[in-house]
Amino acid sequence: MSDNQPVLSIKDLHVGIEGNEILHGINLDIARGEIHAIMGRNGSGKTTAASTIMGHPDYEISSGKISLDGEDLLELEAWERARKGVFLSFQYPQAVPGLQVGHFLRKSVASIRGEDSAKGPVFREALKSAMEEVSIPRSFLSRYVNDGFSGGEKKRFEILQLMLLKPKLAILDETDSGLDIDGIRVVSRGINAAIRGSDSGALIITHYSRILEHVKPDYVHVLIEGKIVKSGGPELALELEERGYEWLESGNNGGE
Amino acid sequence: MAMEEAREAVGDYDLGWHDPEHSTIRFDSGLSEEVVRKISAIKNEPSWMTEIRVKAYHHFVNRPMPGFGDREALEGIKFDEVCYYLRSSDATEKDWDDVPDDIRNTFDRLGIPEAEQKWLSGVTAQYESEAVYHSIREDLEAQGVIFLDMDSGLREYPELVKEYFCSVIPYQDNKFSALNTAVWSGGSFIYVPKGIKVEMPVQAYFRINAKNMGQFERTLIIADEGSSIHYVEGCTAPTYSTDSLHSAVVELIALDGAHIRYSTIQNWSANVYNLVTKRGIAHEDASIEWIDGNIGSKLTMKYPSVILKGEGSHAEVISIAYAGKGQHQDAGAKVHHLASNTTSKILSKSISKDGGRGSYRGMVTVSPKAENCKLNVVCDALILDDESQTDTYPTMEVANASARCEHEASVSKVSDDQVFYLMSRGHSEEEALAMIVNGFFEPFTRELPMEYAVELNKLMALEMEGSIG
Numbered sequence: 001m002s003d004n005q006p007v008l009s010i011k012d013l014h015v016g017i018e019g020n021e022i023l024h025g026i027n028l029d030i031a032r033g034e035i036h037a038i039m040g041r042n043g044s045g046k047t048t049a050a051s052t053i054m055g056h057p058d059y060e061i062s063s064g065k066i067s068l069d070g071e072d073l074l075e076l077e078a079w080e081r082a083r084k085g086v087f088l089s090f091q092y093p094q095a096v097p098g099l100q101v102g103h104f105l106r107k108s109v110a111s112i113r114g115e116d117s118a119k120g121p122v123f124r125e126a127l128k129s130a131m132e133e134v135s136i137p138r139s140f141l142s143r144y145v146n147d148g149f150s151g152g153e154k155k156r157f158e159i160l161q162l163m164l165l166k167p168k169l170a171i172l173d174e175t176d177s178g179l180d181i182d183g184i185r186v187v188s189r190g191i192n193a194a195i196r197g198s199d200s201g202a203l204i205i206t207h208y209s210r211i212l213e214h215v216k217p218d219y220v221h222v223l224i225e226g227k228i229v230k231s232g233g234p235e236l237a238l239e240l241e242e243r244g245y246e247w248l249e250s251g252n253n254g255g256e
Numbered sequence: 257m258a259m260e261e262a263r264e265a266v267g268d269y270d271l272g273w274h275d276p277e278h279s280t281i282r283f284d285s286g287l288s289e290e291v292v293r294k295i296s297a298i299k300n301e302p303s304w305m306t307e308i309r310v311k312a313y314h315h316f317v318n319r320p321m322p323g324f325g326d327r328e329a330l331e332g333i334k335f336d337e338v339c340y341y342l343r344s345s346d347a348t349e350k351d352w353d354d355v356p357d358d359i360r361n362t363f364d365r366l367g368i369p370e371a372e373q374k375w376l377s378g379v380t381a382q383y384e385s386e387a388v389y390h391s392i393r394e395d396l397e398a399q400g401v402i403f404l405d406m407d408s409g410l411r412e413y414p415e416l417v418k419e420y421f422c423s424v425i426p427y428q429d430n431k432f433s434a435l436n437t438a439v440w441s442g443g444s445f446i447y448v449p450k451g452i453k454v455e456m457p458v459q460a461y462f463r464i465n466a467k468n469m470g471q472f473e474r475t476l477i478i479a480d481e482g483s484s485i486h487y488v489e490g491c492t493a494p495t496y497s498t499d500s501l502h503s504a505v506v507e508l509i510a511l512d513g514a515h516i517r518y519s520t521i522q523n524w525s526a527n528v529y530n531l532v533t534k535r536g537i538a539h540e541d542a543s544i545e546w547i548d549g550n551i552g553s554k555l556t557m558k559y560p561s562v563i564l565k566g567e568g569s570h571a572e573v574i575s576i577a578y579a580g581k582g583q584h585q586d587a588g589a590k591v592h593h594l595a596s597n598t599t600s601k602i603l604s605k606s607i608s609k610d611g612g613r614g615s616y617r618g619m620v621t622v623s624p625k626a627e628n629c630k631l632n633v634v635c636d637a638l639i640l641d642d643e644s645q646t647d648t649y650p651t652m653e654v655a656n657a658s659a660r661c662e663h664e665a666s667v668s669k670v671s672d673d674q675v676f677y678l679m680s681r682g683h684s685e686e687e688a689l690a691m692i693v694n695g696f697f698e699p700f701t702r703e704l705p706m707e708y709a710v711e712l713n714k715l716m717a718l719e720m721e722g723s724i725g
Contacts, residue, residue, distance in 0.1 A: 095674075
């Protein structure tokens with residue numbers, strides 16, 4: 001790599017919703033090809049972080065910076081960020097009745113990666129192999145986006161989009177929630193195929209370490225009450241699995 | 257200034273251009289028995305037609321406005337300011353090259369000659385009061401299929417017209433069917449002989465160009481035993497700050513085992529009152545389908561209907577309505593089950609936005625003698641903002657206990673999360689809304705010929721543009 005600029009750089013980020021601050025100064029750098037995990041309980045601010053990076057308009061940023069490849073993201077709307085290379089796999093993907101999966105995928109690839117990537121054999125081949133990777137049958141293409149999907153289907157569909165959209169930064173918000181062990185294995189296969197060996201960075205948000213057994217993170221960060229209280233290597237995930245979060249919470253009592 | 261007001265009122269209506277008025281005959285505005293007789297005289301009609309027109313005129317004058325729908329808007333119609341007859345070309349041509357240039361250009365811009373070459377069996381193009389162009393594929397003509405503008409139909413097949421004219425919708429049906437019967441001009445006349453199946457659709461396109469124009473086309477389609485036809489109708493008009501009136505009557509007759517599908521994409525500008533009566537009668541084992549799309553207009557009141565007269569007949573009414581700023585779509589469907597083993601399906605979808613109002617008004621009846629009927633009614637409304645409104649007025653009168661009735665209704669709003677989800681996939685807010693709206697209309701769109709489906713999706717994307725504050 002010619003430069004060491006991180007894919008994602010977050011500096012002292014403070015975020016609130018309806019006047020209540022939820023994130024109290026987050027710092028995080030993700031370099032090319034790295035997978036980071038943020039772990040924390042429900043309510044610790046994990047989804048706020050994911051939504052804020054993607055550009056959800058409900059979250060108010062009082063201070064701090066988010067940049068992608070050195071470019072400031074905060075002035076951009078969600079769709080512009082997506083076109084720059086940010087991808088969010090949603091915890092609760094939304095249904096759009098009447099919008100066919102095949103049509104939607106083609107439109108999304110066209111808007112993010114350009115018309116040429118969404119046409120002809122190039123697109124068909126990419127689609128076919130990605131669908132095989134995450135065990136999605138062809139019949140899926142004529143269904144409506146997330147409409148009547150099971151929990152597992154929704155998550156696999158998110159990962160299918162990740163694989164086709166090839167973002168610079170993939171944020172995976174609780175992708176493992178609601179999945180059985182086979183489901184986790186399938187989506188992990190997709191995540192590894194999309195990220196490993198690429199220039200992309202990934203941020204996996206979870207409160208269990210199970211998915212991290214299949215998608216090995218390079219770094220693990222623990223988020224408690226809107227602050228990263230500890231960072232470490234993959235072994236930190238295992239430690240959390242054994243010890244829970246309490247030992248870190250008590251150590252964090254002095255924080256603001 | 258007037259143009260600006262009009263634009264303000266309607267937003268971006270893509271088809272709102274107008275050409276210089278082109279007339280060989282233009283009546284003074286206003287309606288009287290004399291006007292009615294003059295229309296009939298210009299057309300050299302048989303006396304029975306003149307007599308029906310005059311009777312209908314008197315019925316129109318004495319008949320009060322409908323007691324439902326948007327009464328305030330109805331009272332705003334200035335019948336005296338409407339021009340009831342305007343002929344812009346002296347002949348109905350069979351070759352586009354013979355149509356006057358500016359009129360031909362209009363239809364070129366609307367893409368009609370192109371569509372004709374690609375995928376239609378026949379076309380009639382009406383400009384103001386009269387058809388200016390008409391053609392049908394030779395092979396169909398050789399099989400005995402009649403596809404004419406209504407005036408030619410009356411001239412060439414007076415007995416057939418006399419037998420069926422006003423047979424499904426008598427002029428006394430309502431105030432606007434009386435008005436249409438009094439002053440009708442143009443429209444389509446179709447007869448499909450026994451057993452003939454017309455594979456590709458035939459299309460009629462209605463364009464109003466002049467200001468304060470009244471367009472009163474009259475369409476009569478007769479499908480003889482075992483035949484089938486798909487008729488497609490499109491309508492547009494320029495954007496003016498004064499109102500135009502479109503009041504059509506469409507009568508369909510499906511004889512035993514026949515199948516008629518009638519598809520409409522009406523995209524009037526927001527200064528047009530669109531008050532249309534459409535009804536079909538289905539004989540034994542026949543089926544009639546109305547695929548009815550209402551995008552524009554100031555006020556639309558339209559309830560495509562089917563009378564299931566013959567045993568085993570089937571009715572289907574699939575409609576959408578889009579009510580934008582200053583628009584009221586009062587649309588729906590009616591089906592009357594008069595015979596046993598008849599089935600009907602109504603699917604109505606409406607969207608309201610920017611203060612628009614969408615109303616579903618429907619009626620399904622089952623007569624006491626009709627055994628084992630099945631009826632299914634679904635109406636869904638989608639509201640895009642807090643200023644807009646939707647209402648539902650469903651009526652079911654079932655007088656035979658063996659009927660199986662299903663009715664579902666839903667009202668939903670576009671959620672911020674839905675929009676954010678689509679935006680996160682690289683789509684702007686407007687594109688996201690268009691995707692949601694087109695998805696909502698998909699059960700309708702998929703019934704249209706492909707070319708129409710594509711056009712409708714583009715149209716809705718245009719409607720979503722400039723809508724984000």
